[in-house]
Amino acid sequence: MAMTQEIPTTSPIGRSTPRVDGAMKVSGKAQYTSDFHFPGTLYAVPVEATIANGRIVKLDTSAAGKMPGVRAIFHRENIGKMFRSTLGQGMEGICEERRPPFEDDVVGYYGQYIALAVADTFEAAKAAADAVRVTYSKEKPNVETHLEADDDPDSVVTTFGMRERVDSQRGDADAAFASAPVKLDQTYVTPAETHNPIELHATTAIWEGSKLTLYDSSQGVVNFRSVLAQMFDLPKENVRVITKFVGSGFGGKLFPWTHCALAAAAARQLGKPVKLVLSRKMMFQTVGHRPRTQQRVRLGATRDGKLVSLQHDYIYHRSMLDAHHEDCGEATPFQYSVPNLRVTFGRARRNVGAAADMRGPGAVPGLYATESAMNELAGRLKIDPVKFRIMNEPKIDEGLRLPFSSRHLLECFELGAEKFGWSRRTPEVGSMKRDGLILGWGMAGCAWIAARFAAAANVELRDDGTARVACATQDIGTGTYTNLAQLAAHKTGVPLEKIEVALGDTSLPEGPLSGGSMVTPSVVPAVFQAADNAIASLLTIATTTPGSPFEKRKSDDLAFEGGRVFVKADGPAGGVPFADLLQRANLRLITGSGKSEATFGNPKPKYSTHSFGAHFVEVTWQPEIARLRVNRVVTVIDAGRILNPLAGRNQIEGAVVMGIGMALLEHTSYDPQNGAPINSNLADYVVAVNADAPPIEVYFLDYPDKEINEVGARGIGEIGLAGIAAAITDAVHHATGVRVRELPVKIENLLA
Numbered sequence: 001m002a003m004t005q006e007i008p009t010t011s012p013i014g015r016s017t018p019r020v021d022g023a024m025k026v027s028g029k030a031q032y033t034s035d036f037h038f039p040g041t042l043y044a045v046p047v048e049a050t051i052a053n054g055r056i057v058k059l060d061t062s063a064a065g066k067m068p069g070v071r072a073i074f075h076r077e078n079i080g081k082m083f084r085s086t087l088g089q090g091m092e093g094i095c096e097e098r099r100p101p102f103e104d105d106v107v108g109y110y111g112q113y114i115a116l117a118v119a120d121t122f123e124a125a126k127a128a129a130d131a132v133r134v135t136y137s138k139e140k141p142n143v144e145t146h147l148e149a150d151d152d153p154d155s156v157v158t159t160f161g162m163r164e165r166v167d168s169q170r171g172d173a174d175a176a177f178a179s180a181p182v183k184l185d186q187t188y189v190t191p192a193e194t195h196n197p198i199e200l201h202a203t204t205a206i207w208e209g210s211k212l213t214l215y216d217s218s219q220g221v222v223n224f225r226s227v228l229a230q231m232f233d234l235p236k237e238n239v240r241v242i243t244k245f246v247g248s249g250f251g252g253k254l255f256p257w258t259h260c261a262l263a264a265a266a267a268r269q270l271g272k273p274v275k276l277v278l279s280r281k282m283m284f285q286t287v288g289h290r291p292r293t294q295q296r297v298r299l300g301a302t303r304d305g306k307l308v309s310l311q312h313d314y315i316y317h318r319s320m321l322d323a324h325h326e327d328c329g330e331a332t333p334f335q336y337s338v339p340n341l342r343v344t345f346g347r348a349r350r351n352v353g354a355a356a357d358m359r360g361p362g363a364v365p366g367l368y369a370t371e372s373a374m375n376e377l378a379g380r381l382k383i384d385p386v387k388f389r390i391m392n393e394p395k396i397d398e399g400l401r402l403p404f405s406s407r408h409l410l411e412c413f414e415l416g417a418e419k420f421g422w423s424r425r426t427p428e429v430g431s432m433k434r435d436g437l438i439l440g441w442g443m444a445g446c447a448w449i450a451a452r453f454a455a456a457a458n459v460e461l462r463d464d465g466t467a468r469v470a471c472a473t474q475d476i477g478t479g480t481y482t483n484l485a486q487l488a489a490h491k492t493g494v495p496l497e498k499i500e501v502a503l504g505d506t507s508l509p510e511g512p513l514s515g516g517s518m519v520t521p522s523v524v525p526a527v528f529q530a531a532d533n534a535i536a537s538l539l540t541i542a543t544t545t546p547g548s549p550f551e552k553r554k555s556d557d558l559a560f561e562g563g564r565v566f567v568k569a570d571g572p573a574g575g576v577p578f579a580d581l582l583q584r585a586n587l588r589l590i591t592g593s594g595k596s597e598a599t600f601g602n603p604k605p606k607y608s609t610h611s612f613g614a615h616f617v618e619v620t621w622q623p624e625i626a627r628l629r630v631n632r633v634v635t636v637i638d639a640g641r642i643l644n645p646l647a648g649r650n651q652i653e654g655a656v657v658m659g660i661g662m663a664l665l666e667h668t669s670y671d672p673q674n675g676a677p678i679n680s681n682l683a684d685y686v687v688a689v690n691a692d693a694p695p696i697e698v699y700f701l702d703y704p705d706k707e708i709n710e711v712g713a714r715g716i717g718e719i720g721l722a723g724i725a726a727a728i729t730d731a732v733h734h735a736t737g738v739r740v741r742e743l744p745v746k747i748e749n750l751l752a
C-alpha cells in the first residue's frame with residue numbers, strides 16, 4: 001500500500017465541497033428511476049398475499065383480465081421461466097430472497113407477490129390487481145416477538161456464505177464470569193425496523209431481443225446485473241442496469257428484490273417496457289427490514305473496573321426463505337480489552353418478509369446492546385462511564401490479535417467529553433435540572449467496518465480542458481458524485497465544474513456496491529490509478545507529437561501538476577495546459593483505466609481496520625406531562641481523512657437523527673392474526689423528523705488511515721448510527737431512573 005499522500009492546499013480533498021449534482025436536484029433535472037419514461041411503457045401492479053402462512057388454492061383472474069386497458073394478469077402458470085441465482089465471485093450474485101416470484105403456491109409472508117396485473121396505465125393496473133380473487137388454505141402465522149433460537153447446526157448458510165454460530169471466542173468466558181466480583185446479565189431487544197427512504201423502489205424493464213435493460217433504484221448495479229443474468233439465463237453482457245439518482249436506500253436497495261424480476265419477466269412476455277413502482281405499504285412487506293434482535297450480554301469485572309469476561313449471545317428473526325445474517329457481534333471482539341470472551345448467535349424463523357441490511361447492519365443493534373451493558377456496569381461499579389471505557393481500552397484487536405491500522409477512540413471520548421461539558425455531570429438520577437426540566441446525560445462509543453470493495457474506474461482528459469471520471473458505483477444521496485469529482489480534480493488539476501462524473505450504469509468500469517460505508521475508500525485507488533495512467537499517456541503524447549514544445553524530450557523529464565505539463569528541471573511556471581497538447585496532436589481525449597482489489601473479506605489481514613466514534617447526549621424530561629426530548633448531541637468521529645467535511649457532517653447528522661428514531665420511535669409491528677406489518681405507512685411508522693432533531697455538533701478527528709488508501713479516507717455512511725441509541729437510553733435512565741432495555745423507549749415505560 002502506498003504511503004499516505006500529503007494533500008496540497010490547492011486540492012479539493014478535505015475541503016467542504018457543495019454537491020456537484022446539487023443544482024440538478026433542486027432544479028428537477030436529476031432523473032430518479034421512476035422519472036424515466038419510454039414510448040409504449042406499460043404499468044405493473046403486483047397482487048399482494050393477504051395471508052402470511054399457507055397456500056394459494058385458487059387464483060381467479062377472469063374479471064381482472066377483462067378490465068379496460070389490461071394487457072395481462074401474470075401468475076405462476078404464465079409468467080415464464082425464472083431461475084434462482086446463487087453467490088458468485090467477489091460481490092456478485094447476492095440476493096436476500098432467492099426464491100423467484102411465483103415459484104410455487106406457498107405463501108410465507110404477508111404481502112408476498114402472488115400475481116401481477118399489467119395495463120396501459122397505472123390506475124388500470126391497480127384496479128385489475130385489486131380485482132384478482134384469491135382463495136387460500138391458511139394457517140396461523142408465526143410472528144411471535146419472543147425469540148428462541150431454532151435448532152440450527154453449528155455452521156449455517158448466510159447470504160454471504162457459511163458462518164460459524166460461535167462467532168468469536170477467547171479464554172474461558174463462563175468461568176471468568178462465574179468468579180467475577182461484579183457482574184451484569186441483561187437482555188436487550190431491538191424491534192424490526194423498516195427502511196423508509198423517500199424514494200420508493202422502482203424498476204423499468206426493457207427488452208431488445210435477448211438484451212435486457214433495467215432502470216432500477218439500486219445501491220449496486222454490478223451485483224444486480226449478475227443476479228438478473230442468472231435469473232433470466234442471459235450472459236452478463238446482455239444485461240444493463242442503470243441507476244442515475246437514488247432517493248436514499250439505507251440498505252433496502254442493496255440487492256435485487258422480487259419485483260425487479262417480475263418487471264423483467266412481464267416485459268419479456270409482452271415485448272414492451274414495463275414499469276413497476278412499489279407502494280409505501282409494499283415497502284414494509286417485500287423489500288427487507290432490519291430484523292428483530294434479542295441480545296443477552298453478560299459482563300464480569302473486578303471491583304476497580306477491569307473487564308474480565310464478556311459474553312454476547314444474540315438471536316434474530318428471519319423469514320421462511322432468507323439467509324440474512326444480522327452480525328450483532330461484529331464490534332464485540334475488539335471494542336474493549338477483555339481476556340475472556342464468547343460471541344454466539346441463533347436464528348428464529350418467522351412468517352415475515354426477508355430481513356435485510358439496514359444502515360449499520362449488525363453493529364448498530366449489537367452496539368446498542370453492548371454499549372448499554374457497559375453503561376449499566378459502570379453504574380454498578382460507580383465509575384464514570386467515560387472513565388470505565390478508557391480503563392478498558394485495548395492495545396490491539398484482541399479478537400484478531402492484530403494491531404489497529406488507526407484507532408483514536410480515546411481521543412473521541414476525550415474530545416466529546418470536553419465539547420459536551422461531561423465533567424459537570426452529577427451521576428445521581430434526576431440530579432441535574434435546567435429551566436424546570438430534568439436533564440439526562442448519557443454517552444456511548446461506536447465502531448464500524450473500514451474496508452474496500454474491488455473497484456475499477458476510468459479517467460479521461462479532453463481537448464477542451466474538461467475531464468470525465470467513470471465508475472459503475474452509485475450515489476445514494478450521500479455525495480458520491482462529488483467525491484469522484486474531488487478525486488479526479490485532485491489528480492488532474494481540472495476544476496470541479498469542468499469534471500463530468502459518470503456512475504450508476506453497468507456499461508461503465510465495475511464499481512463497488514453502495515454499502516458498508518465502503519464506496520469512498522474503494523474508489524480512491526482505482527480513480528487515482530486511472531488518472532495516473534491518463535497522465536502517463538499524455539506525457540508520451542507530449543514527447544512524440546511533432547511540433548510539441550516537449551518533442552524529443554524523455555517523458556521521465558516531464559511532470560504534470562495542476563493540469564499542466566512542464567519540464568521538471570524548469571519547474572511548473574513554463575507549463576503547457578493538457579488541452580493545448582491534445583489539440584496539437586488532434587486528439588479529442590486520452591484515457592486511463594485503474595483497478596483496485598478488495599480488502600473486505602481478506603482472510604489474512606495485517607491490520608484490524610475500523611472507524612470509531614463517541615456520542616454524548618442530553619435529554620430533557622418533564623414528568624408532569626411525560627415529555628421526553630433529545631435536546632443536544634455531540635458526536636466525535638474517527639473515520640480517517642474526511643474527503644468532504646460538508647457532506648461528511650451531513651452524513652453524521654442524518655445518522656444521529658435516525659438514531660433518535662431508533663431509540664424513541666421506530667418499530668414495525670406484525671399483526672398476530674394475519675402477519676401483516678400493521679403500521680405500514682409513514683403516519684403509523686414514525687421516523688424522526690426535523691422537529692425531533694436537536695442541535696448536533698459533529699467533530700472529525702481527521703487522522704488519515706494509511707492502510708486503507710492513499711488519502712487515508714475511510715467511509716462515514718453508517719458509523720453515526722452506531723452507539724447513539726445506547727447513549728440516548730442511558731441519558732433517559734439518568735433523567736428518569738428507568739432502564740429501558742427494549743427499543744424504542746415508549747412514554748409508557750417512563751410512567752411509574
Ligand code: MOS
Pocket residue numbers: 219249250251252254357358359360361514515516517
Ligand atoms: Mo448499507 S446497510 O450497507 O446500505
